[in-house]
Amino acid sequence: MREFSLPALYEVPADGNLTDLVRRNAAQHPDIPVIARKDPAGGWQDVTASAFLAEVRAAAKGLIASGVEPGDRVALMSRTRYEWTLLDFAVWSAGAVTVPVYETSSPSQIEWILADSGAVAVVVESAAHEDAVESVRVRLPRLKHVWRIDAGGDGANAVEALAAAGTDVSDAAAEERAGAARADSPATIVYTSGTTGRPKGCVLSHRSFFAECGNVVERLAPLFRTGDSSVLLFLPLAHVFGRLVEVASVMAPIRLGLVPDVKTLTDDLQGFRPTLILGVPRVFEKVYNTARATAQAGGKGRIFDRAAATAIDYSLALDTPSGPSLKLRLAHRVFDRLVYAKLRAVLGGRATHAISGGAPLGERLGHFYRGIGFTVLEGYGLTESCAATAFNPWDRTKIGTVGQPLPGSTVRIADDGEVLLYGEHLFTGYWNNDAATAEAMADGWFHTGDLGALDEDGYLSITGRKKEIIVTAGGKNVAPAVIEDRIRADALVAECMVVGDGRPFVGALVTLDEEFLPHWAEQHGKTGRTVAELAADPDLLAAVQQAVDVGNAAVSKAESVRRFRILPGQFTEESGHLTPSLKLKRNVVASDFADEIEALYAAPRG
Template sequence: MSSIPSLLRDRIAATPDAEAYRVPADDGWTSLTWTEVGERVRGLALGLAELGAGPGRRVSILCSTRLEWILSDLAVLATGAATTTIYPSNTAAESAFVITDSGSTIVIAENDDQVAKIRSVQKELPDVTHVVVIDGSASDDGWVITLDSLSGSGQERDYDAMIGAIGSDDLATLIYTSGTTGRPKGVELTHDNWLYAAGSVRELDLISSADLHFLWLPLSHSFGKLLEVVMIDIGVPTAIDGRLDKIADNLGVLQPTFMAAAPRIFEKIHNTVAATQQREGGLKLRIFNWARESGIRVSRARQRGAAIPLTTRAEYALADRLVFSKLRARFGGRVRFFISGAAPLSKDIAEFFDAAGLPILEGYGLTESSAGSFLNHPDTVKFGTVGPPLPGTQVRIAEDGEVLIGGRGIMRGYHGLPEETAQALEDGWLHTGDIGELDSEGRLSITDRKKELIKTSGGKYVAPTYLEGRIKAACPYVSHVFVHGDRRNYVTALVTLDMDVVKPWAEAESLPADAGALREHPRMLEEVDKAIKQVNADQASYATIKKFAILAEDFTVETGELTPSLKIKRKAVEERHGETLDSFYA
């Protein structure tokens, strides 16, 4: 096949009556077959074509993760146009930039609130002919029309001919990198980029049509988009619900066999479990700590390839029955593995989940490499690595330690930015900006971002994300950690609290239940200090954190301190909290 629409057509022909998607409904969940998906995509595509979508055009989608995002995306692609993705959390100005820079002429918006956002910058969008709203009302001036009305138009066009005209090198997606620094750049990804990435995952033989995939990740992000194409390629049914506050409930109800997530989700699960046990204390806490230690011993033995003594196996079986089996049941009882990407996963978190019989397969890729370039395999998973390259992906390490990637998954370039494209694709390799190394088995370890390494005034290099992950794993009450010290004489940290986890503990301990008061309380400071000292014990003196402060508010996407994929925007944090950071060195 030469395109994503032709991939969908092949999937429908192969398994027409199999379940494709499962979505929330008033009375639970309802399903669509691949045939039903194909019919809905066809109607939307013909309607979009009537509005002017087609080869060489772009259509922006401003919507959270839901079935209609996928149907709209597939419909846009079927016209020969390319999809431009916009995070629903983007401001009106940020959305306007993406729409105008990409040259989008149609915007598909989730609801009236998102339409209002676009309407507020309408004067800046002279090329946008229509806004199509999924859950909302049409406007009197005809600029806004509904998705339902769209799907009933355009029936005179030849749908199969539209699909047949799409070439593998045609632009499929424009994804604007959220970026921890600088202005977003539009990454141009072709149909072949996505088909290669999906096919390489299929070659790993990790999943099959017998699985159930739970998808909540932002489809505006390349990781979510890759999962969309992979599931079509393999024919895996996908349950879709982008509401973050429903993840835990959905896992229990749906009983999926695998789910992908950013590390922050696994950190939050780990911290919630650990804090609950600490709050209950007594015998339950002792049993939990004993089970955790037993499980981690077994996990580390497996990592070394060492034999596990009979007595240790018996102890672990008891720990599993008393503790870990209950944790797995909370996730539906059928999870074979999780997949982690978008940011580094702490080795401590990976060990805990592995001990519980819930292995996390960490992977690695950039938007510029179609999201998927490396992935651990269940049989050979190595914590602290992102696994070997996917089939067909080439990798080499530059003299300065930067990871370089080659292969069919590499982007066509940055939209309208030839100089930046040439720099990123120098010598035919994608320069990732990440520092890493390969082990004897070809597995890649990412040590840090090339531009984010801290160089102290003493000339020593420190990897901040490594320290941040360790601290978050060591203290269940911590939400985010920002390690600072570039060109300073020692390393310091800003810490934010996860109030969902902290509040029950604080109330049980008769402590203030709001972050503003709690941040300076001796008990809270003691808990964070204990975690930092635990992490410092394993570090060279120049890499130890000498001072820290707990902030009154968490980092969020809305305040500009996190990217939509929940990575810290380091420059934004330094600017917003510069006074606090400077006080560490006064």
């Protein structure tokens, strides 16, 4: 057993709640832009700290006037946008508890979350969302109100409707209600993605967010400078990672920009020009793969590949006692003018750092980005740990790890390799599920279900999940994550799932990246062919085999993928194969593609 902890850098308030941050900002920084909202023309409209407080208070008054009581649950179902953050703080200002719902949720998922949480009201974004709620409302007797952000027609939107409803609520009454929640009161119930079974509601208190966000902001202080720093949030606010960004930005405070998705990310980055970017590995993989494909299409593929190799070598050399050699520094300077500066411009031109979570980034990509002057700080966390429970510090990055524990918390590696967590940032339990809470918590330690290791400096590496360990017919234990992450890093591969439990060898199901596939087809003279035709093409199979070989290089022969099968289409949330946070539902994939798995083992290996 091994453990590592760091002293807290932030003193969690003895009491109070997250709405204190909004009032503090308005008092101390009334004219500083704290949030930027995107207008229909594509520009940005800044909202000052004093204006944000006024809007939060007006919406909170509307909730109070509508009968929302302290401790009541109010659901939010919307894409990431200004109104989401506004209403989040308004719900807290009414003394209530926010229940996020992914905007992609099906009616049955909506029904489960609203029923299990006992929500008395829900704010949805669109008419389609409202229709989905109405389709199950008959089975939700506690649900009294449904407001819509995009009202349409002549109807008032949710923010306007709440402001109008609350005109008779006095400032004194609103102020009294804003103080109703205490530090240990629930702030939000975030439902897990549900890779198996029903999603469980993780109860996160105001104290959890204070401990989490306060220590993140203090440890990454140069990235959270009031009046100078800014962050663009495009992750879903229904996910706890998005909420970390939201609350940490208000806590600092720094300018927070909100956009609904990654469809216009390049334009949004160049328009907003953030100093800090939050993302998941797939975003950074896409930026790299798109840049490489563009360079190849313009006849500059070799230059890009040499620049990428130089960036990686340069980053690796930064970790050596002597640092980069003179020759390497000169090559790096040349490629900075030719390639790296253009890549940084794609990311907005001002950002020097990003924070990545949700899945492993991979050492190659980590070194590439640091080598171009844009350091991606990889972290690790769960809904139960209020997002990041470990992250790489800005001044002591160790690429290939998920960093050191959150200051004020402890990470322990149990005798069987499981990662255990302790600290004020942890959830208080699963809503209405004492049995699950008792199973996950023991003596104050949260059992993550993840496997990992700590090095001598307290940097954590995640090696897999206990429940995902594959045991081959030969008795070999295989952690799928290690090889899957490496195979998935290839531009051609969208998803990869390793199989082989009880089988003679390890195999894999692979889906192709349909955005990158046309680039590959054009480069190889195969334009116009369908995905199905390309999936059987010998050249493409050889290219995927190269990706598999890269993955195999990270594991022993017994753990390596011997055969793979390319599937039609892609794993998506709509197909039921991915959770809203883009995690594989392995049992669903294994069931839906049972025939393809059998085919992997049906013929003798060549």
